[in-house]
Amino acid sequence: MDKDISYGDDYKYIPATSVNSGAGLEILPNIYCYTIQIVNICFVGNPEAQDFVLVDTGMPKSSDEIIAVAEERFGKGNFPKAIILTHGHFDHVGAVVDLVKHWEVPVYAHRLELPFLTGKKSYPEPDSGVEGGLVAKASAIFPNDPINLGSSILELPADGSIPGMPDWRWIHTPGHSPGHISLYRDEDHFLIAGDAFVTVKQDSLYKVMIQDREVHGPPRYFTTDWEAAKKSVQILKALNPAIAVTGHGEPVHKEEMSAGLEKLVNTFDQTAVPDYGQYVNRKEY
Ligand SMILES: [Zn+2]
Ligand SMILES: [Zn+2]
Numbered sequence: 517m518d519k520d521i522s523y524g525d526d527y528k529y530i531p532a533t534s535v536n537s538g539a540g541l542e543i544l545p546n547i548y549c550y551t552i553q554i555v556n557i558c559f560v561g562n563p564e565a566q567d568f569v570l571v572d573t574g575m576p577k578s579s580d581e582i583i584a585v586a587e588e589r590f591g592k593g594n595f596p597k598a599i600i601l602t603h604g605h606f607d608h609v610g611a612v613v614d615l616v617k618h619w620e621v622p623v624y625a626h627r628l629e630l631p632f633l634t635g636k637k638s639y640p641e642p643d644s645g646v647e648g649g650l651v652a653k654a655s656a657i658f659p660n661d662p663i664n665l666g667s668s669i670l671e672l673p674a675d676g677s678i679p680g681m682p683d684w685r686w687i688h689t690p691g692h693s694p695g696h697i698s699l700y701r702d703e704d705h706f707l708i709a710g711d712a713f714v715t716v717k718q719d720s721l722y723k724v725m726i727q728d729r730e731v732h733g734p735p736r737y738f739t740t741d742w743e744a745a746k747k748s749v750q751i752l753k754a755l756n757p758a759i760a761v762t763g764h765g766e767p768v769h770k771e772e773m774s775a776g777l778e779k780l781v782n783t784f785d786q787t788a789v790p791d792y793g794q795y796v797n798r799k800e801y
Contacts, residue, residue, distance in 0.1 A: 521668060522635075523613050524661030529577045530606075532651070534727050536766070540585060547706065549761050550585050552578045554724055555607040558708055558761055559596075560681055563589055569680040570596045570615070571699065571708055572608040572763065576659070579614030597680035600672075601625040602710025603696040604632040605639065605738055606659040608763065616668045624679055626688060627671045629695025635664030639693070642737040646793030648719030655737035672697070689752060691745025692734035698752060705758035711735055712748045713780060713788075715765030729766050731776025733788020740795040746784045753777045 536551040543549060548559040552574030561568025568590055574582055586596065598621055602608060612623060623633075631637035639662075642655035672678065676685040678699060686697045689712040699708040711734045717723040718735040734745050757777070759769035768776060780788065790796055 521613050521616060521664055521666045523576070523663050524606075524638075524659055526659040526661045527576055527606075527663070528659065530575060530658065532575075532654075532724070534725050536727050538581075540589075541767070543759070543761065543767055544704075544706075547761070548589055549767065550582075552581065552610070554718075555610075555763055556761060556765075557582065559586065559589060560684075560708075561590075561596075563591075566590060566594050567680075568594075568596050569678075570599045572602055572710070573599060573610055573612040573615055575607050575610040577610070579611035579618065582611050582615060583618060595619040596621055599623040600678060600681070600686075600699065601629065601633070602698065602708070602763065603693040604629050604663070605693065605711070608710070609633070609663055612665065613663060616665065622679070623665055623669045624672045625669060626686070626695030626697050628690070629693060630669060630671065632662045632693075632695075633665050633669045635662050638662055639738065640740055640795070643794045644737065646719070646736045646795075647790035648736045649717070649723070650721035651724055651735075652719040652737045654721070658737070687751065687755075689748035691741045691743070691748045692739045694741075696748070698748075700755060700757070705756060707752065707755065707757035707760040709752060709760050709762045711738075711763040712745070712752060713760075713777070714762040715760070715768050715776075718764045724764070727766055729768065729772075731768060731773075731780050732765075733780060733784060735764065736790050736793065742789045742796060745788070749777070749784060749788075750781055753781050 540550040558571040639660040644656035
């Protein structure tokens with residue numbers, strides 16, 4: 517395994533939190549979600565089977581917490597088969613370098629996300645001037661330099677399958693980032709949406725802190741292609757998910773899920789796309 521792996525130059529602890537920080541939720545016996553400050557990670561796999569995969573890796577400096585949560589649920593010395601990244605933003609790769617060093621497991625992401633995970637390309641600067649609340653304003657301090665996972669990062673299989681998650685498939689849902697993916701299990705219509713849409717108004721500090729639940733468009737400060745983001749939400753709605761775990765906010769299901777997604781699709785241009793911001797009306801960056 518490649519030992520020369522590293523976080524980005526601007527890697528640092530970000531002091532942001534919510535009422536759900538440190539809380540775990542067993543949504544199903546084989547899906548356990550846990551909130552690191554303001555972002556969710558998911559352990560997929562049955563504790564009895566002792567076979568699991570981790571989806572996303574939380575905020576910077578959270579590796580000790582994630583390892584402790586994994587050991588408590590799956591037993592000490594039991595490692596995930598793989599880490600799957602919905603995308604490479606700092607709040608989803610925050611612990612990944614330490615976790616790879618500790619567990620020595622492969623990490624998978626979409627091909628278009630690899631430049632941001634192999635030290636080649638920075639994400640665009642977060643748009644702290646975008647229309648939105650205090651989190652959007654504070655986003656200037658968010659890390660956007662690329663991390664480098666070296667040979668530990670692998671491209672997701674082109675056939676849509678997900679290593680270590682045989683009943684699942686990945687769906688390309690770009691817009692929030694170029695190689696953003698969502699994970700879907702057809703059998704029970706379970707969706708792990710990453711930041712393709714979220715269930716809290718992530719731009720608002722108050723709503724993030726209290727985790728006021730509402731199906732919402734992707735976090736604005738990092739979303740660079742709003743046209744693609746809209747198409748991605750339409751794709752996810754067409755799947756007719758029964759339950760969704762998103763990168764930010766609490767899980768939604770049943771009526772709340774379908775009604776929320778329907779409303780988001782129908783009002784996307786008004787409610788999700790900001791009225792102003794440097795990435796509005798830009799297809800590429
Ligand atoms: Zn993101
Ligand atoms: Zn996020």
